[in-house]
Amino acid sequence: ARVHVIRGRPDLAARTLLAALEATADSLAVARELFRLYLRQGQRKRARDLIRLLQVHEAAPYLTFVAELEARLGRWTEAFALLGRARRQDPHYGPALVRWARWKTRRGAPGDAWAVLARVKSASAAYPAAQVALAARRQARGDPTGALRGLQRAVRRQPKSAVLWEALGQHLARRHQRLRAEAALERARRRLHLAHDDPTHRYNRVLLLEESGRFARAVRMARALLREDPGDAQTLNLLGYSLADRGVRLREAAALLERAVQLDPLNPYILDSLGWARYQQRRLD
Numbered sequence: 001a002r003v004h005v006i007r008g009r010p011d012l013a014a015r016t017l018l019a020a021l022e023a024t025a026d027s028l029a030v031a032r033e034l035f036r037l038y039l040r041q042g043q044r045k046r047a048r049d050l051i052r053l054l055q056v057h058e059a060a061p062y063l064t065f066v067a068e069l070e071a072r073l074g075r076w077t078e079a080f081a082l083l084g085r086a087r088r089q090d091p092h093y094g095p096a097l098v099r100w101a102r103w104k105t106r107r108g109a110p111g112d113a114w115a116v117l118a119r120v121k122s123a124s125a126a127y128p129a130a131q132v133a134l135a136a137r138r139q140a141r142g143d144p145t146g147a148l149r150g151l152q153r154a155v156r157r158q159p160k161s162a163v164l165w166e167a168l169g170q171h172l173a174r175r176h177q178r179l180r181a182e183a184a185l186e187r188a189r190r191r192l193h194l195a196h197d198d199p200t201h202r203y204n205r206v207l208l209l210e211e212s213g214r215f216a217r218a219v220r221m222a223r224a225l226l227r228e229d230p231g232d233a234q235t236l237n238l239l240g241y242s243l244a245d246r247g248v249r250l251r252e253a254a255a256l257l258e259r260a261v262q263l264d265p266l267n268p269y270i271l272d273s274l275g276w277a278r279y280q281q282r283r284l285d
Contacts, residue, residue, distance in 0.1 A: 037266065087100065135171060254278060
């Protein structure tokens with residue numbers, strides 16, 4: 001489907017994705033690509049038809065995903081109703097809870113939204129997602145100390161959660177506590193049972209190195225990952241954006257990001273990075 005998009009054949013891309021949607025039981029990733037394609041083509045009616053098709057699934061992940069699509073179309077009443085169904089279906093499904101809080105905040109009710117997250121019990125499966133969201137909110141409100149302390153309390157209550165250890169590592173890195181950040185990331189790796197040279201773990205280490213101010217070493221590690229897998233759009237995006245954000249090697253940054261867009265043309269994060277690189281190059285058109 002992405003090859004069809006690159007070659008300017010969106011109708012063939014849509015047909016390919018529809019065939020994939022019928023062929024696989026785990027269709028959320030395919031449905032997301034198809035939904036983006038419909039929106040890029042301005043086919044809102046087909047996007048709504050896709051939502052109706054997915055609504056037959058009653059599982060919380062599907063209901064949450066469809067709620068996200070409804071929100072993208074600006075249909076907030078329908079989106080909140082679907083999230084309500086998802087939360088009734090599985091009260092411990094973290095993504096539904098976090099989206100509900102985020103959207104309530106955007107709709108002008110932040111106090112109620114974040115109070116719900118704060119009440120999630122530490123024994124709940126939704127607890128890690130709720131605590132990470134609360135830490136992000138505290139960080140955004142200018143309280144990095146509160147964010148860090150909240151995550152430290154959370155890992156004491158759920159010490160086996162890789163999600164919490166990884167979030168703690170990121171917050172420590174932002175405060176330039178490099179050794180403690182690396183130790184937290186190592187705890188996350190052990191919880192996920194990743195090998196030390198696993199690409200996912202090394203990608204996270206690149207992020208950690210960058211956030212803790214060791215930019216040159218982060219670039220070296222990202223280049224090593226690309227030598228092993230030149231077609232990794234995620235790593236191309238990471239390296240290209242890191243260079244562009246610092247305003248260095250802008251020509252190389254744009255080239256890396258253009259390769260990433262060719263590999264993953266429907267990814268909004270990569271398109272955003274390429275736009276930023278071109279802005280830094282003063283290619284404002």
